[in-house]
Every structure is written in structure tokens, then in C-alpha cells.
Amino acid sequence: xxxxxxxxxxxxxxxxxxxxxxxxxxxxxxxxxxxxxxxxxxxxxxxxxxxxxxxxxxxxxxxxxxxxxxxxxxxxxxxxxxxxxxxxxxxxxxxxxxxxxxxxxxxxxxxxxxxxxxxxxxxxxxxxxxxxxxxxxxxxxxxxxxxxxxxxxxxxxxxxxxxxxxxxxxxxxxxxxxxxxxxxxxxxxxxxxxxxxxxxxxxxxxxxxxxxxxxxxxxxx
Ligand SMILES: [Fe+2]
Numbered sequence: 001x002x003x004x005x006x007x008x009x010x011x012x013x014x015x016x017x018x019x020x021x022x023x024x025x026x027x028x029x030x031x032x033x034x035x036x037x038x039x040x041x042x043x044x045x046x047x048x049x050x051x052x053x054x055x056x057x058x059x060x061x062x063x064x065x066x067x068x069x070x071x072x073x074x075x076x077x078x079x080x081x082x083x084x085x086x087x088x089x090x091x092x093x094x095x096x097x098x099x100x101x102x103x104x105x106x107x108x109x110x111x112x113x114x115x116x117x118x119x120x121x122x123x124x125x126x127x128x129x130x131x132x133x134x135x136x137x138x139x140x141x142x143x144x145x146x147x148x149x150x151x152x153x154x155x156x157x158x159x160x161x162x163x164x165x166x167x168x169x170x171x172x173x174x175x176x177x178x179x180x181x182x183x184x185x186x187x188x189x190x191x192x193x194x195x196x197x198x199x200x201x202x203x204x205x206x207x208x209x210x211x212x213x214x215x216x217x218x219x220x221x
Pocket of ligand 1: 143179
């Protein structure tokens, strides 16, 4: 018989799959193929949260409920105590900046270090504090972002202007695509899916306008 943690984990993966099934765009099918392959698989023993995300998760889930995603929000709330929230700490802090280094967390649901076992695939949740710039970076893993909150500012080359995109509009980054995210006035809560090359470390791409972007005060978002 499944434990409470197993039920919560498999349920949230089902909800993510249902949610992604309502989105269009490149990469969505690739991420769902991984869910089909690994999603109901063996669970690793539950581990405690390493980073507290409670306040930001609550804010983000309230927004998701307000968007009509009630069952999905409930599933995320139920699974949160069983997730292992950690920081992505491969970037030198001098390059990625203190605001991002101390202002984000991610939790792998399916993957080599995920709550559910999977290989060369990573599906999880990603949370960033409001107002933080996730500076320009790239990685070998092709990546789907499905933001559950918004709007947030995106760009796909250093020095380019930000493009503000609403919640529920997926972003697909091919391997090594440069990208940066300026989080809006609400927490950034996002599904991420890496479909291959998940052990290749991400690197920061320098851009000379980071301070300007980080200091921009948002009024209308
Ligand atoms: Fe990325």
C-alpha cells in the first residue's frame, strides 16, 4: 500500500502531466514522455526540506488557485512537506549574484536526485523570490519552463530587452540557449523539465546590464 508521501508525489506528477497536457508548444511532449516513462516509479525515502519555501509557496499557490487551478494547487500543497528543496549551487556566487544565490530553491520530483527515480531526465519545481534577476545563463540540457505565476520578464540573449510573459505560457530552451528571467512582483513558481544531459553544469553568461535590470522597480506587474 502506498504511503502518504508516495500518494502525494504520484498525485502531483499526475496533476503536472494533466496541466502540461493543456499547454501547446515545443518541448511539452518531450517532458510528458519522461513523465510517462518514470512518473509512477519507485520513490526514494522522503527527506526533510533543506530550504524553507513555505511563505513563497503559499503566495504562489494562492495565485494558482485564483487562476482556477484548484486541484493542481492542492496537490502541490500536499506534496510540499515531502520535497527536498535545495539551491542550485554550481554557479560561482560572484557571477550569479547574491540575490539569486540566496533567493531561489528547486525541488526535483523525477530524476537522479529526485523524489521519484529517473535517469538523464529531471522534472521538478523551481521557486524564485519576487524581483530577483536570474542572470543570463545556459546549459546543455534542453529545458521546458511552465510558469505557474506571472508575469515575469524573459530574454534569450545578453543585453536584449526583457519580454514580459504571463503565467501558463511555456518557454522551451534548446540546448545551450542563453536565457535570463527577471521575476516580477510575485514569486516565480515554475515547473521545469530537463529532457537530457542533466549532469552538464549550467554556466553564467556575462551581460553588462545586470545592475540596471536588478534595480528596475516594477510598477505595473
Ligand atoms: Fe535554465
